[in-house]
Amino acid sequence: MLSNGIKYLDVPYVAHTLEADGPEELVINCDEVDCTTLVEYVLAETLTPKLADGDISESAFADNLQKIRYRDGKIDGYTSRLHYIADWINNGVRNGFLQDVTGAMSPDTERLSISYMSSHPQLYKQLANSPENVAKMKKIEQSLSGKEVHYLPKAKLPADGLPWIKDGDIIAITTNTPGLDVAHMGIAFYADNKLLLVHASSTDKKVVVSKVPLSQMLKDNNKWTGIRVLRMKK
Template identity: 60%
Template structure:
């Protein structure tokens, strides 16, 4: 049954967990924060994936959250989901499902963090961090990635999108790649999203199908789908 899928089973165990933003940004010194009782959309998926991968949760989390698993200051954290996905694919614990199943592509154009340093505690007063982040953005900018435009996603989902898949929602916001992330969850043949919702303040299963959620936000353009490699 669907509950056998580990991402889904573990993800559901987080239902009602409180949504709190910026839990990774409190300390000046960058270190591995493990705070699964308060999550945002990204940290929710990270904790679930780290648990689903098995054996060492801490080691998994570090490999998921930091470029090549190495913690070396704020810029070593994988802030952009495209970078996060790239890292996971490179290290063999994620599979790019949209790349295998969708012919639609888009070119990455990343600049949001370096152009909005005031929005990030660790960038606001550190030109050095801004410079390093800008370098990371430059590496990925221009890279072609596969996506599924939202008008190609029916309420019922698609055969190649499975329970427990990680869904990353693409955005038209200039300089940013992904606006939100969550976990695919089929209910009565419709594809819903299991996610940490900032508006509801906790981890929920969306009442509406994912397609409706996408239609509600003009800047949400489509999705990328990635899967934990077993």
Template identity: 55%
Template sequence: MKIVLILLLGIFLTVVLPVNAQKRNPVLENGLSFLGTPYVAYTLEESEEETLVVNSNGVDCMTFVEYVLAMSLCPPQKKDIEGVEFRKYLRQIRYRDGKMEGYTSRLHYVSDWINDNIRKGLIEDVTTVYSSFMDTLSLSYMSTQAKSYKQLNRSPENVSKMLEYEKALSGQTIHWIPKKEIPAEGFSWIENGDIITITTTVPGLDSSHIGIAVYVKEKLHLLHASSVKGKVVVEEIPLSKQLDRNKNMSGIRVLRMKKTGIPSSPPPDSLK
């Protein structure tokens, strides 16, 4: 089975993707290695105590991206998902300041996850360079829906801490791209392997989904853990159409693993 997956990955990289996508990109390569992995929700919620969960047999949209990012940050010879180096990076990515100190130390809100991983030097928010569209965060979803989260429902202390984080994040401004501004071809500054977070119209929430950018036949698609498809897939329709078909999806933010860097000046199709 492993040999078959490797062969399929090779075919995908050399036949389906455009020429400019065939440059070595660890985020894209590691993401494609998860193709077909079952979608499984709540894998981080199984234990009573907060532990560093690693489950390559089932992922949701967030754990998929976290695993891929951790693998990509590791030296190639040390990216084994069960290895010490991988776990070190995963802890850094998943928890505030890289410290696992209970349920609320996990970076639940995507905006919090972005801010913290930028501070740690692991990613950069490419949207801030290329888009002048801005929005103000107003977060309250988890504290107001505490009964939906067992670790909040049974712990008033956790609810109180979550409320503090929500208040700290609310009022912050972010750069984003409304879905009506996104063409099927994407933008020249969005690269294969960039992390795409999807913003939402759901009150009190900032983001409802996350995946990885991949160009297929010169159209921008999303490589993601799909709850609808029940596994990790490259979405068959361009991201622009995917967003249009979901009324709760309002737009995107674009992130990049810090090692790759970004151009020093915006190209002509910048949204500035």
């Protein structure tokens, strides 16, 4: 995961690359990423076996990406895409390619209260003019809400990380923004005895390694509450 993530350094940050006109389809754009699509592309590449020439099959990569991005790998309209990271994590665990490390290692839990997309439809092109999609999204939100998930509160994350957080782990940053579960994502990277984050930064407008430890990033943002840690399973 980490070596594939590092290859994306300096790739431009571009939001909304998946919001194409027309029917929902699998978008592959590794030249412009946001925090989620970066993690998806890196995970899909890492899950895809290398061919004899050291490259990977584009069709196998696309198949893996579809399994990661869509509920049980099936594209069936806008709401089949895993917009909420809690849903994205559940899908990865259920389908055997992600392990919820915080679920095993952190006793702290939070109860999900998910409503952001259906309560802000004007922010999403495919919701703004589709009451049908808003209704479908509301059902998905209701199915996630009320569930307890394990997370690591930011006060419990030291600058040098923790033994159970490994290079290449996926970091999902939890938030207190009403109706949302996760605000940002990246890949864990240890350097100089500090736990850093490889991530697509909207501030730096590209993929970077964080200049400060992940613990400091969390402290500096009062909307960020902690992290969920996921690990790829092959």
